[in-house]
Amino acid sequence: MTTATRDYARSVESGVFERMRPTDLARLAEAMGPDLWAWQYAKRLTRQLPWRARADVDERVERAVAAQAMIEGIETWERALAALDERIEQARVQGWSRPEPLAVPAVIVTALEARRAATLDRIARKRGRSGEAGTGAVAIPDAAVHHPPFPAGRA
Numbered sequence: 001m002t003t004a005t006r007d008y009a010r011s012v013e014s015g016v017f018e019r020m021r022p023t024d025l026a027r028l029a030e031a032m033g034p035d036l037w038a039w040q041y042a043k044r045l046t047r048q049l050p051w052r053a054r055a056d057v058d059e060r061v062e063r064a065v066a067a068q069a070m071i072e073g074i075e076t077w078e079r080a081l082a083a084l085d086e087r088i089e090q091a092r093v094q095g096w097s098r099p100e101p102l103a104v105p106a107v108i109v110t111a112l113e114a115r116r117a118a119t120l121d122r123i124a125r126k127r128g129r130s131g132e133a134g135t136g137a138v139a140i141p142d143a144a145v146h147h148p149p150f151p152a153g154r155a
Contacts, residue, residue, distance in 0.1 A: 001062065002053040004031030008040060009050040017044075035105045036063070039070045042080035042102060045087075070108060074115060077108050 008028050011017040029037045040050055051069065053062040070077075080102060087099045104112070 001031055001033070001036070001059050002055050004028045005036070005040075005051060005053040006055075008032070009052045012040075012044060012050045033063075034103060035070065036066050038103045038105060039066065039073075041100070042073075042076050042104075045080040045083040045102070046076055048076065067107075070105065071111060074108070074111050077104060077112060078115075 004027070008017075011020060032040065036051075043050055051066060053059070053066070057065075081104070084099060084102050090096070091098050
């Protein structure tokens with residue numbers, strides 16, 4: 001894994017990653033594993049520097065460090081998914097081939113869902129504090145829609 005992450009980082013930073021042979025990409029992906037490979041892709045989609053394992057540290061420790069960085073970097077995953085959506089739309093419009101999907105690890109999917117739920121909960125609580133009875137749309141009677149009141153000063 002250490003060598004794979006370093007080779008990967010060098011290829012991305014030197015601008016040759018997009019021209020690598022599929023066999024070389026498969027070797028790197030296999031050495032890193034699917035979660036770390038996805039993390040590297042998310043970082044690439046968001047134009048961040050690739051993650052590199054330290055050569056002098058046990059691989060199990062480095063995998064744990066990478067896993068923690070993936071969870072703590074939840075914003076990177078959100079931004080990567082948005083960037084990928086933009087690239088997919090651009091490819092559709094331009095007639096280009098679709099970019100590779102981002103295989104988001106299950107633990108990250110769970111974290112993203114929890115984050116979205118917390119955001120929706122905060123929005124609902126904020127709306128409730130503003131003095132409104134509900135958080136949804138307010139129904140307007142048909143008569144008010146079809147017969148709006150005259151502006152002030154007119155009868």
